Amino acid sequence: MTSPTSLPVALITGASRGIGRAIADELAPTHHLLLGGRDGAALKELASSYPSAEPFALDVREATASSVEGIDTLDVLVHSAGVLRMGTIAELDDDAWRESFEINVFAVAKLTRLLLPALRAAGGQVIAINSGSGYNSGAGSAVYSGTKFALRALTDALREEERANGVRVSSIHPGRVATDMQAELHDYEGKEYSPGSWIQPSQVAKAVRLAVDAS
Ligand SMILES: NC(=O)c1ccc[n+]([C@@H]2O[C@H](COP(=O)([O-])OP(=O)(O)OC[C@H]3O[C@@H](n4cnc5c(N)ncnc54)[C@H](OP(=O)(O)O)[C@@H]3O)[C@@H](O)[C@H]2O)c1
Known part of the structure; x- marks a missing residue:
């Protein structure tokens, strides 16, 4: 894929909802x-509401070389897709640990590697x-934190590894x-949302804009 216009290209995971x-x-x-x-289908409709966009429909756990075929140059890769599984160590089973790490970490590593x-x-x-x-943990937060x-370990390493290749890495916290994720967290806490x-x-998106535009 090359941009159908002369615009720089940004791939945003988790663009269907929330922060993305x-x-x-x-x-x-x-x-x-x-x-x-x-x-x-929902992403296609969303794409039609923007001046220049197309769907990148994929469960991030299933990314392969063919998922990114044709993406020859990429200016911005935003990893926003993520899940929140709250629960104590006593409660959460292997699947909860595995799913969260697969989506929040392993898929980020894989998609980054494929797109480097x-x-x-x-x-x-x-x-x-x-x-x-990414800096604090507490009761019920072992999996998510x-x-x-x-x-954070991944992005700190990537920043140093790619410095000489001219790829910049930012981590927003x-x-x-x-x-929706916040509504889920309130449900878990038994609090009104x-x-x-x-x-x-939109305020988090402004932080992304700052990183994108920084020299
Ligand atoms: N909300 C907060 O308070 C908060 C605070 C700090 C950081 N964050 C982080 O910000 C990021 C975005 O969170 P959010 O609050 O915007 O969450 P959200 O509203 O729950 O949206 C989650 C997004 O991730 C996508 N996603 C989840 N699993 C996926 C998978 N297996 N494959 C592809 N896409 C998947 C969803 O796509 P579908 O529509 O296809 O499900 C959706 O676009 C996450 O990494 C989260 O950890 C959130």
């Missing part, structure tokens, strides 16, 4: 967008939507953001 969707809104005026998510040639070709950048949970600590009380997805 807000990042798509933010980058739409300046980038050709590849919109990640699992529902191809295109990122190097463009002198592009990788932006990971991490979390405050574990994945986000690991994601928001607090609580008003998305009030979206207006939390960071808005």
Whole structure:
């Protein structure tokens, strides 16, 4: 895939909802967008609402070389797809651990690896939507924080490894953001959810914009 226009290209995983969707809104005026998510029809409709966009429909766990075939240059790769599985060590089984690490960490590593040639070709950048949970853990948060600590290890390593190749790496660590994931967390906590009380997805997207535009 090469941009059908002369716009730089941004691939955003998790663009169907929440933070990823807000990042798509933010980058739409300046980038050709590849919109990640699992529902191809919904992504097609979303793509039609932007000046220049197309679906990148895929369960991130199933990315292969053929998923990225044709992406020869890539200016921005945003990893926003993620899941939150809350529960104590006593409660959560192997599948909960495995699913979270597969989506939040292993898929990020794999998609990055598959796209590094295109990122190097463009002198592009990788932006990971991490979390405050990439620095802190607590009761019920071992799985989620574990994945986000690991994601920080990944991005810290990648930043050093790719410095000489001209690929920049940023890690963004928001607090609580008003998305479906936040509603899930409130359910787990047994608290009433009030979206207006939390960071808005568009505000996180502004942080991504800052990273994208920085020299
Ligand atoms: N919300 C918060 O408070 C908060 C705070 C800090 C960091 N974060 C991080 O920000 C990122 C985005 O979170 P969010 O709040 O926007 O979450 P969200 O509203 O629950 O949206 C999750 C996104 O991830 C995608 N996704 C999940 N599993 C996937 C899979 N197996 N393959 C492909 N796509 C998959 C979903 O796609 P589908 O539509 O196809 O399901 C959706 O686009 C996550 O990495 C999260 O950890 C969130």
